Amino acid sequence: MRIIDMHCDTLWKLTDPGKNGDLMENDCSIDIPAMQKAGTVVQLFACFTDVKDYRNKGGYDAAYRHVHEMMDYLRKQQECYSEDLALAYSWHDVKRNNLAGRISAMMTVEEGGVLNGHMERLEELYQYGIRLMTPMWNYENCIGYPNSRDKTIMYQGLKPFGKEVITRMGELGMIVDVSHASDGTFKDILFLAKGPVVATHSNCRELAEHPRNLTDEMIGDLANTGGIAGLNLYGPFLGTKKESKIEEMTAHILHMLNEGGSEFPAIGTDFDGFDGMTRMEIAHPDELEKLWEALKQKGVSEAQLDKIWYRNAKRVLKGMAV
Incomplete structure (x- = not known):
């Protein structure tokens, strides 16, 4: 089993003031051992x-x-755990990291309001390694x-500056992420x-x-x-x-397959991006095998499951600029 998870908020959790732990050991959903056990690519x-x-x-x-600060934190974490984790800015990097037995970490921005009307910030983020942005979160922004x-x-919809940003x-x-968009x-x-458009962590309104x-x-x-949509576990x-x-x-996966076809569903857990759950049947990436088995019981083939877990997202990530 191979996994590409299109979205987690673990950096936000780990950079909160007073937060203990790091990517190797913490009380979040995402850590290196769980990703290794899950087969995270x-x-x-x-x-x-x-x-x-x-x-x-x-x-x-x-x-x-x-x-x-979050980008710097991830870079420092990668330096600490360089045998297990490596940054990736293109699919070429992912292939190289995978051959070396390392999980690839890709950086994204969720809440494009941080540009605050400054197009040069988008350029800076790209140069620093951001390869996907969610233009808005839950508030109107620039x-x-x-x-x-x-x-x-x-x-x-989009404002004039927003149209310039998407272009x-x-x-x-x-990659443009339409999760959270009106x-x-x-x-x-x-x-x-x-270029590529995805919904990294969005489900079915039906x-x-x-x-x-x-x-x-x-x-x-x-x-x-x-495009693709990553199943959100919230x-x-x-x-x-x-x-x-x-x-x-x-x-939701079966509905995505029915409405969007075999190339559409992916995984976008939103791990560490929500609280308030009294029960989570899947709380860590290595537990996603439960969903795999549940879908098999519904008649979804292993070839299709590999698309959902890995190949559909791979196709989109290969479309990024090098």
């Missing part, structure tokens, strides 16, 4: 910021500085509008994007009525561009408020 590590945490400390400018239960927000990301070869922003991104999830129309449109996005159930994970 690539883990995409999000540099996530919540601007509310910086409201009295400089806002998005301070959040941008913290993104750099790029556009987020998911919302307010339809007047949900129908709004430039395509020129750089950065329906209007999603449509604008698909219209403008010249099965769980939440604005963070994708409608069947969105699944079809994204699949038609060659209970409310699966269908149960405080529980993360394998039965519901299975239903």
Whole structure:
């Protein structure tokens, strides 16, 4: 079993003030031993910021500085555990790391508001190694509008600066992540994007009525561009408020296959990006084999499962610029 996990928030957790542990040993969902046991080939590590945490400390400018702190933290972790973990900026790097028996760590940014209207920051992030960006989180920002239960927000899309950002990301070869986008922003991104577009950690709205999830129309449109969606293990996005159930994970994967085709579903756990679960049937990457077996019981072939766990994401990551 090989895994590419399109999204986790472990860097955010480990760089919290007073947080104990590191990538080798911690009380998070993601650590090196669990990834090794799971067969993780690539883990995409999000540099996530919540601007509310910086409201009295400089806002998005301070959040941008913290993104750099998280990137620096991952670099130092890689130096400490260089026999087990290596950074990757292209699929060529992934292949080299895999041959050496190392897990590839790719850096992403979740919350493009940290650009705060400065296009040069996008260039800086790319030069520093960011290969995927989620343009917004749960707030309106300089790029556009987020998911919302307010339809007047949900129908709004990219702002003028946001259109420039999406265009430039395509020129750089950065992957655009439509997770957290409003329906209007999603449509604008698909219209403008010249490179890979994915939903790194999003589920199916038909099965769980939440604005963070994708409608069947969105699944079809994204699949038609060659995009993928990574299954998110957060209970409310699966269908149960405080529980993360394998039965519901299975239903979402099967729905993605039905609506998006065999090349569409992937894994995007969102590990360490949520709290409040009273029960998680899969709490660490090495437990994803339970979902594999559940899907096999539903008649999904091992060849298809390998696509979901690995090959579909591999296809997208190979499309990045070197």
